[in-house]
Amino acid sequence: MTFKTCLHASVAALAMMASGAVNAEVTVLGWPGGPEETALRAVTEIYNARPDLAAENKVELLFTSRDGFFDKLQVDLAAGSTAFDINLIATYSIGRYAPFMEPITLSDQAGAVFGDTVLKTMQFDGAQYGVPTDLSLHFLYYRSDLIDALLADDAAKAKYSEIAMKHLGKAMEPKAPADWTWEDFVANALYFTQSINPDSPTRYGTVIQAKNLLFNMMVFHSWPRSYGGNWMDDAGAITVDSEAFRTALSQAKMLFDLGATPPDSTSYEYAEANAAYASGQVAAMVQWNAAAGELTAAQAATGTSAPPAGPDGRFTHIHGLGLGLNKAAENKEGAIAFLQWLSTEEAALAYAKAGGAPGLASETAAKLAADRPDLVQVGEYASTYGFVMNGGTSENALSVYEVQAKEFTGYWAGTQDLDTALKNTAAAMTDLLK
Amino acid sequence: MTPRRSVENALLAGPLVLFLLAVLGFPTLLSLIYGFSETSFQTLTTPQFSGLKNFRDVAADPAFWQAAWFSLRFGAITALLQCGLGLALAVYLAPLARRHGWTVAILIIPMIVAPAMMGLMYRLVLHEFAGPVPHYLYSWFGWSPSFLGPANVFKTVVVAETLQWTPFAFLLFLTACQSIPEDLREAAAVDGTRPWRLFWKIELPLMMPTVFVALFIRFIDGFRVFDNIYTLVGAGPGGSTTSMSIYIYETFLRRGEIGKALAAAILLFATAFVVLAAAPRLLRGRSA
Numbered sequence: 159m160t161f162k163t164c165l166h167a168s169v170a171a172l173a174m175m176a177s178g179a180v181n182a183e184v185t186v187l188g189w190p191g192g193p194e195e196t197a198l199r200a201v202t203e204i205y206n207a208r209p210d211l212a213a214e215n216k217v218e219l220l221f222t223s224r225d226g227f228f229d230k231l232q233v234d235l236a237a238g239s240t241a242f243d244i245n246l247i248a249t250y251s252i253g254r255y256a257p258f259m260e261p262i263t264l265s266d267q268a269g270a271v272f273g274d275t276v277l278k279t280m281q282f283d284g285a286q287y288g289v290p291t292d293l294s295l296h297f298l299y300y301r302s303d304l305i306d307a308l309l310a311d312d313a314a315k316a317k318y319s320e321i322a323m324k325h326l327g328k329a330m331e332p333k334a335p336a337d338w339t340w341e342d343f344v345a346n347a348l349y350f351t352q353s354i355n356p357d358s359p360t361r362y363g364t365v366i367q368a369k370n371l372l373f374n375m376m377v378f379h380s381w382p383r384s385y386g387g388n389w390m391d392d393a394g395a396i397t398v399d400s401e402a403f404r405t406a407l408s409q410a411k412m413l414f415d416l417g418a419t420p421p422d423s424t425s426y427e428y429a430e431a432n433a434a435y436a437s438g439q440v441a442a443m444v445q446w447n448a449a450a451g452e453l454t455a456a457q458a459a460t461g462t463s464a465p466p467a468g469p470d471g472r473f474t475h476i477h478g479l480g481l482g483l484n485k486a487a488e489n490k491e492g493a494i495a496f497l498q499w500l501s502t503e504e505a506a507l508a509y510a511k512a513g514g515a516p517g518l519a520s521e522t523a524a525k526l527a528a529d530r531p532d533l534v535q536v537g538e539y540a541s542t543y544g545f546v547m548n549g550g551t552s553e554n555a556l557s558v559y560e561v562q563a564k565e566f567t568g569y570w571a572g573t574q575d576l577d578t579a580l581k582n583t584a585a586a587m588t589d590l591l592k
Numbered sequence: 593m594t595p596r597r598s599v600e601n602a603l604l605a606g607p608l609v610l611f612l613l614a615v616l617g618f619p620t621l622l623s624l625i626y627g628f629s630e631t632s633f634q635t636l637t638t639p640q641f642s643g644l645k646n647f648r649d650v651a652a653d654p655a656f657w658q659a660a661w662f663s664l665r666f667g668a669i670t671a672l673l674q675c676g677l678g679l680a681l682a683v684y685l686a687p688l689a690r691r692h693g694w695t696v697a698i699l700i701i702p703m704i705v706a707p708a709m710m711g712l713m714y715r716l717v718l719h720e721f722a723g724p725v726p727h728y729l730y731s732w733f734g735w736s737p738s739f740l741g742p743a744n745v746f747k748t749v750v751v752a753e754t755l756q757w758t759p760f761a762f763l764l765f766l767t768a769c770q771s772i773p774e775d776l777r778e779a780a781a782v783d784g785t786r787p788w789r790l791f792w793k794i795e796l797p798l799m800m801p802t803v804f805v806a807l808f809i810r811f812i813d814g815f816r817v818f819d820n821i822y823t824l825v826g827a828g829p830g831g832s833t834t835s836m837s838i839y840i841y842e843t844f845l846r847r848g849e850i851g852k853a854l855a856a857a858i859l860l861f862a863t864a865f866v867v868l869a870a871a872p873r874l875l876r877g878r879s880a
Contacts, residue, residue, distance in 0.1 A: 229845035236633040254848070257634050370827045420720050421738035424829040425745065430719055437721035557847050564655075568830020571742035 183214040184492040187231070187242040189479055190221035193448065194292050197514030201505050205496060215492035228556070235259070235484065243487035244497065249477035249546065250376075252282040253553035260483045261285035262494060264501040271503050273519035275541060279478030282551060288480030289500045291509060293517030295474040295539055296380055296465050297450065298343075299435065300335045300442035303459035304350065304359060308332050317357070318349045325354075325416065335442070338466040340381055343442070344409050347418040350441035354416060361439040363418040366410060367431040370567045372559035374427060377444060378566070379475045382406035383545055384468025389558065389587065390548040396587045398562075399580040402470075407569060407576060414570045424571045432456075447536055448515060462535070464543050476544035478517060554590040561586040627854040639851070646855035655831055656856060659839035666750065666835065667815035673754045674810050675803060678761025683791060686769045696766065700759040707756065711823030714752050715740075742829055749821050749833060753814060761806045768802035769795065808871055812864070836860055 188198045198219060206216045220242055222230065228251055234241065235258035247255055264286060268277065272290055280288040308314050309332055322330035322345040330345045338346070347363030348354050354363075367374050379387075387402030413419050420426070420434060432449050434440050436456030444465050445453070454460045464472050481500065487493050499505055506516050510526050510533055518526070523537045549555060562583055569579040627646060629639030650656050681699070689696050702710075718739040720726045729736035739748045772795055780790050796803075818837035827834045827842060834842070840860070844853035 226845070232633055232845065232848075236636055254633075368829065369825070370829055370831065421741035421743075422718075422720055424742055425715075425740035425825045430715075430722075433719060433722045439721060554848075560842070560846050564827065564831050568832070571829030571832065573742065573830035573832055 183489045184217045184244065184496050185220055185242045186217055186244040186481065186496070187220045187222075187246060188481070189224075189246050189292075190227070191224055193513035193515065194479065195221060197509045197512040198291070200512030201500065201509050204508055205499060205505075212492075215489070215495060217496055231255070235486075238486040239484070240486050240488050243484055243489050243493035244481050245484050246479060247280070247288045247482045248479050249279045249551055250372075250555045250559065252280065252287050253551055253555060255482075256282045256285075256287060256553075258485050259287055260485050260487075260490075261287055262289075262483050262497050264289060265498045267503050268501040270519060271501065271506050271522050272517060273541075275544065276478060276517035276519075279476070279517070279546075280480045280482070288482035289497050290478045290480045290517060291500070292479040292515045293447075293476065293536060293540060294479070294515070295447050295476045295536065295544060296377060296444050297447050297462045297539075298335055298338070298442065298444055298465050299449070299453050300461050300463070301360070301457060301459055302461035304441050305332075305335060305346075305461070308349070309334070317355060318345065321345065321348050321354060325412070335461060336463045338463075340384060340406070340409060340466045340468055343466045344413060344418075346442060347413055348416060351416065351418040354418070358441075360441045362420055362434070363441050364413060365426065365431045365434040365440045365443050366413060366419045366423055366570075367426040367428065367445075368414075368419075368424045368567050368570050369427045369430075370424075370563045371427050372556060372563050375559045375562045375566065376475045376477065377446070378406070378410070379547065380444065380465040380473050381410065381468075383473040383475075383547070384466070384470055386468075386470040388548050389550065390591060392548075394591075396584050396591065398587055399584045402468075403580065404576060407566060407579070411570055411576075424567060447532070447539075450532055464539050472543050473545050474539055474543045476540050476546060477550075549591045552591060557590050558587055561590070623854045623857060626850055627858045629851050631850040632848050633850070636850075642851065646851040647859070649852050650856045650859060653852075655834065656839060658831055659834045659836050662832075662834060663815045663817070663836040666746075666753070666817060667811045667813075669750055670753045670757070670814040671807050671810035673750070674758045674761045675765075675806050677754065677758045678763075678806065679765050679799075679803065681758070681762045682765035682769050683795065686766060689766055690770065696763070700763060702756045703759045703763075705756070707819040708823045710752065710756050711820035714748075714820075715824050718748065740825055742832065745825055745828060745833060749824065752820060752824065753817065756820070757810060757813065761810060764802055764806045765799060768799045772798050804874070812867075816860075 186198070186202070188195060202217050202219055205211070227246075228248075231245060232254065235245070235255055238258075245255075245259075247259070264277075268289075276290050276293060277286065279293070280286060280290050308318065315332055318332045319329040322328060325348055326341060326345060330342065332346065332349075333342055343364070350358045350360045350363035352358045352361050367377060382400075382403045382405070385402035385405050387400055387406065388397055391397050414421075414424075423431070423434070426434070428446065428449070431443060431445060432452055435443050435445070435453055438457060450462060465474050466472070481497060483490065483493055483497065500509075503522060506518060506522065507525060510516050510518070510530050515533065515536060517540055518533060518537055520534075520537060520541075523534050526533055549558065552558075565574075565579040565583045565586075568574045569576055574582075626639055628641060628643065630642040630645070631639040685695070685699075705713075717723045717725055720736065720738065726736040726739070737744055739745075776794060776798075777790065780794055785793075815835075816837050817835050818841065821833055821835060822838055822841075825833050827838055836856070840853050840856050843849050843856065
């Protein structure tokens, strides 16, 4: 092969690569490696198959890795990257990314399809920054076979009361999980822990994912919220150093100290906590709704309920993932058209059927009752128990979660006391949310 | 050097210098600008000069000192362990390695694995419910230490780092050991020197420069550790496994305090520079 031939071959290869790159003109950076990716691929196929869609407006998907996803996205957006026209956003990061994105107008159907509560998870400063694609909240997962056996056995009930009296100072009776308060959750966790109750069929009563990671704080927040906890009051004063947070943090700390959650759960995140429950050695846990399929498949006798209640009621943290418009997008027209189509009923139903978890208004969710009954439950819990902490969508919301993760996990692991943890958290939050 | 030769040298070295300026010089300059400025992701192109404020913030941050202490302890302990084990292995296995060179290839396999992959592997292997190590400990003894729990996590990351990088020290010491003239050993044997005394009085003194270099390299590597700890346990509960590199990463990306993160990086660079400058002098002192 001569030099000239090599050169021609190289030019031809480059031309082929270049032509491949311009085939898809709307580029979407999605949330990789889960049901969200599968669902997004499915609806993109439907969209690209539309006969009226121009070739330059076809959609191509980009996926990187979940590790450090939001950090990488932040750098790309700040640098004015044109590598994608549409990018993922989450409720807790809208404030941080909004300066590098553009508000959008959704389809006329969006209000009826998603409902105002869910649409608000993608709003910042009154503007709509994204189409809500997935809604996340928490379920209480429990081993119904173990709870049923406990409720049917008088000797076990007596043991339960004895353990509750010893550690919680009152002789409590076991209840059905749907009626649990957080005290019942703690008592149940203690009863099903072998180091406290050698007859327990499980090694641990619960598993608290307590790695120093912001997402783990979201799972924890339902606990202090049910005692009336919040990040700030209406006047903007930081209220984290409150009786509500003290009670919730202390109750969780008791579970760590008494070995009712695995000792290395201070290094657990979503996958590790699920593996613990799936092993059959954990009786109950609070976890994201996305885990329902995995946990039920591993332990068939798994029941689900809303998280336990406190004096202020029953609550679940709620946030949404969605797709929004990059300010530096090169094909804004095509990107907006795709986002508007995503907010129609046709797209939302297809997304849900393909495994996604959109937060749908009850009328839309009813159309999926046969295929996705869990989405009906998600919609019901979101509207009845869903909450977002005051300041939870602010520019520094992610940093607030980071601070809490560091301080609260430090308290649970015994590296600092409760007063220090709350004092440090309040000081940092005052700075971040001023 | 003639002027013509000088021009030739400049022309030949020019591309390399330009490459280094582009690859190293530009990021260094940018880091210096941001380190002395109030900068966030929103103001990347318009940093406001803030003097030494970022450096004062870093010095007043307890998390920075906690990370510095962690890195110092981690770097010192892992360097000592790796060099101690590496030296023992090298001296003990030198005759075997001389006869069967392929044994060295097996021993250095851990070094080939990317540190981040090593962290992920241990995360799986040591998990109480999914990991084989706790599984067999429970099966055989009915008990397993919580490897990644608060009480053991420091020991676990030290052992993980030691297992991965001891082969590096081993390789250095093996080379040093094999470069000792054989006639020295033979002369000592003729004089009736016992093996321990041979090692202590002849082999070790001849290997000391390599020992210092190995200790130095391993300490620097341990001090700046990031990947394997971050993928294994993250910053740790209460920041208990936050190394200097993790501190800088989290301050930069997670908290968006770009100026403060780069001020910490500049401090780290300055410290490393002083140590690097002092090390050859120390080594020369030992050799003399």
